[in-house]
Amino acid sequence: MPSYLRISRLTKKFGGFTALDDISLEIAEGEFVCFLGPSGCGKTTLLRAIAGLDIQTAGRIEQNGRDISALPPTKRDFGIVFQSYALFPNLTAAKNVAYGLQNARTPRAEVARRVSELLDLMGLSAHGTKYPAQLSGGQQQRVALARALATSPGLLLLDEPLSALDAKVRVHLRHEIKQLQRRLGVTTIMVTHDQEEALTMADRIVVMNLGAIEQVGTPLEIYREPTSPFVADFIGVMNFLAGTVVGDRAVRLGRTALDCEIDGLAAGTEVTLAIRPEDIVVHEGRATEPNTLTLRVDALAFLGSFFRADLVGDASDGVLLRADLPVDLIRRRGIGEKSMLSVLLPPDRIRIYPGSTVHR
C-alpha cells in the first residue's frame, strides 16, 4: 500500500530535553493509527509536529507526496479534535461546524447544506441552534468532530478526544468514531493513553515511550507479541518472572525448569519471562506435564466475568503469578484462599526478554 503520511527521522528538542528522538513512521491512506503511551512519551508532540503546531527540530514529514515539514498549520491539510473540544462558546453548534466552510467562494446555500448533512451524520440535527454550554459532553465532542470533518481534510487528528467523557459515553463514541472513519475512509491519527481505546479502535498501534517508538503493529500483534517488557507491561496485564537460561528450550525459575523458546540466548543469560493471566491454565487432573507449577491461592478477586487469583509458590521460590480463572472452575472445584492448584504455563504463550529486570 502506498504511504499517505511519511515521517522520517523526526527529532524535537525543547531546550535540553528531547521530546522526540529520531522517529520514522509510515501511515497508509485510510488507516486508523493510534499513538499510545504513558504521559510524557512524546505522542502529543508527534501529533503537534504533524499538524505544524510545534515544528520539529530535525527530520521530514511528507503528506500525500508533498513535503510539509516547514509549512505552518494553515498551509497543511488536516482537521483536529482536542480533548477540551475547543468549541467556540459564543457560536451555535451549526455555526461551529460552518466555521471552516464560510469563505467568499462557497455560496451560503452550499454551506447550509453541508452543515445540515454533517449534523445529520453525527445525529445532532435537533441541536444545531444550541450553544456548546447547552450540549452534553458527548454531543460537544460530536460537534467538534463534525467541525473538523467539514472541510473534508485528508488527515484527521484526534488528541485524546474521549478522555474528558464518562465511561459509558466513551465506549459508545469509540464505536461511533470508528464506524464513521471507516465510512469516510479518512486517514486518522488518534493520540491516547488508554490502551483499551487503542486496541478497540486502531488498525495499527504505535506504542511510544521516552520520545521513541517501542513497537508498531496491529492490536493483536501488540497484545500477543510485545517486543519489549515495556510494551508487554503497558498493554494489558502481564506477569513477569525472573529466570536464567540453562539450555536449549530450558529456563530455570527458582527450583523449577520451564520449557520455552529461548530466542537463541546463551546458557547462563539472565532473562525475564512474561505470561498473561488469561494464558495460565489450571490442571484438572494430576500434574505430570512439563511447565507445571504447584501454587497456593493467596487472594481471589471477583471481577464479574472471571476471578483474578494471586498465586504464590513456597517461600524459597518467590514465584508470584496472577491468573484469570473462570467463574465456573472456581465453583466446580470449590477453590478458595489457601487452595493448592497445579497450573500449566503453555510454552507457546511464554515470552522471554533478556535481562533480569522484573517489573513491579
Added chain:
Amino acid sequence: MRLFIGVIGLYLVAALALPLGLMLAKSFEGPQEEFVGLANYVRYFSTPALFQSIGNSLWVSILSTVITVPTAFVYAYALTRSRIPFRGFFKTVALVPILVPSLLPGLALVYLFGNQGLLKAALLGHSIYGPIGIVMAEVFTTFPHALLIILAALALADARLYEAAVALRASRARIFWTVTLPGARYGLISATFVVFTTVVTDFGAPKVIGGQYNVLATDVYKQVIGQQNFQMGAVVSVILLVPAIFAFLVDRAVRRRQVALLSARAVPFEPKPQPLFDLAMLVYCVVVGFALLSIVAVSQFAAVVRFFPYNLTLTWAHYDFDQKGGGGWASYYNSIRLALLTSVVGTFVVFVGAYLVEKARGFALGRGLFHFLAMLPMAVPGLVLGLAYIFFFNAPGNPLNVLYRTMTILVINTIVHFYTVGHLTALTALRQMDPEFETVSASLKQPFYRTFWRVTVPVCLPSTLDIAIYMFVNAMTTVSGVVFIYGPKTELAAISVLNMDDTGEIASAAAMAMMIFYTNVAARMLHLLLARWLERRTQAWRRR
C-alpha cells in the same frame, strides 16, 4: 501578527521607554545639556530643603498606609463576614473616591478644617495644611483601592477551612488568627504596597493641602513649573521612581503567589448571623461611609453656596468657570473628549496588545519585552511620565514634537499611564479561553483575525467594557500625568481644579471637581446599562 506586535510595541517604546530613558539621561546633565555625572545628585543630597522631602514623603506615606489598610480591612471584613444589611450600598459608597480627582478631598478638608473651617477646633491648634491634611486626603483617596484588593482576598475564603476549625473546637479569635488572616495575607501585603505607592507618587493632595510641607511629588512640580530647573526635576523624578518600582516588584511577587491559592477548589463561605457583631460592623460601616460621603457632600455644598459655611445663600456663580482662573468650561469639554478618546483608542490598543502577547506563537523574546513594557507604567508615577514627555516630545530634533501640547499627546500619555491595569484585565479574560481556539482555526484555514473578531472579541466583551470604563474614569480624574504637557487649548477639568485652587477660587475648584464626579457617575451608570444590554444581546451562550 508580528507586524501588529511591532506597531503597538513601537508605541510603547516611543510613549514610555524612550521618554523615561531620556529623563534618566537628563538627570546627569547640566543646564547646557553637558554631561555632569552625578553632580545633580550631589547637589540634591547636599541641599537640606530638597532631600528633606524624602523623609516627608516616606512619613506621610507610612502614616497613610498604617491608617488606610486596617480601616479598609475591617470594612471589607464587615462586607464579607457579617450579615449587615445594604452591603451593596456600602460597597458603592466606598468606591466613590475613585470617581473624583485626588485634589477634591484636599478642597473639602480646607472647608472643614482650614483657617475658616467649621471643625478647625477639632485639630487642637494644629494646621490642616501639612502632614495632617495630606494624610487625611490620602486615606480618602486610597481607601477604595485597598478595599477592593482586600475584598478580593477575603472573597477567596474556603468554608471548609472554617468548618474544620470549628470541628476542632477552635475559638473565634483563634480562627481569625489562624484561618482568616493567613488567607487574606497576600491581599493585605498587596494593599499595603498599593496604598504606599499611591501616596508616595500622589501629587493632588499635597499640592492642595500640603502647605509648606514639601514632598517629592510637589518638588518635581516646583522644580519644573516654578524654577524651570528641568535637570533637578529629573533628579527628583528618578528618586521618586525608586520606592514606586520597589513597591511594584514586591506587589508582583506577592500576586504571583496568590494565584496558587486561587486554584484550590474552595467552597464559598456564608457568614452566619451574630446580632452583636453584626451591629458593631453596621455602626462601623455607617461611620466610615459617612466620613467618605461627607468629603464629597462638603465639596458639593461649598460649590453652590456663596461662601461656605458663613453665607449659605444658594448661587450658581462658582460654576461661571469662564470668568475664573482655570481653563473655563472648555477645559471640562476637553476632559470629556480626552476621556472618550482614551477609552476607545486605549481599550483597542490594550486589548489587541494583550491578545498578541497571549495568543501569538513563537517570537517569545518580542512578546516578553512587550509584556515588560506593558507592566512598566504601573511603576511610573504620572508626574515622572509627564516630565519625561517634556524632554522627549519637546526636544527640537524630535519629529514628534508637533504633538506637543495637543490633544493627541494627552491621549497618548493617558493611555500609557493607565496601560497596566487594562493589560492585566485583558490578559485574565484571554487566559480563560481555550488555548486551542487558534489551532482549530488554523486547521480550518481561517486567518487569525477572523477568529479574533468572531470569537475572541465577543467572548471578552465584558472585560473590554471594564477596561473602557477604567480608562474613562482615570482620564477624567488624572492630574499628575498631564499637568506638564497640556497646552492653552487643551487644558483639562482636573487641571482647572488645580489652577483655580492656586488662584484662591476654591469654591469653583470644588464645583469643577464635582462636575468630574458627576460625569464619572454618569459614565459608570451608562457602562452598567450597556453591559446589561450587551449581555442580553450577545452573551446568550453563557446561559445554560
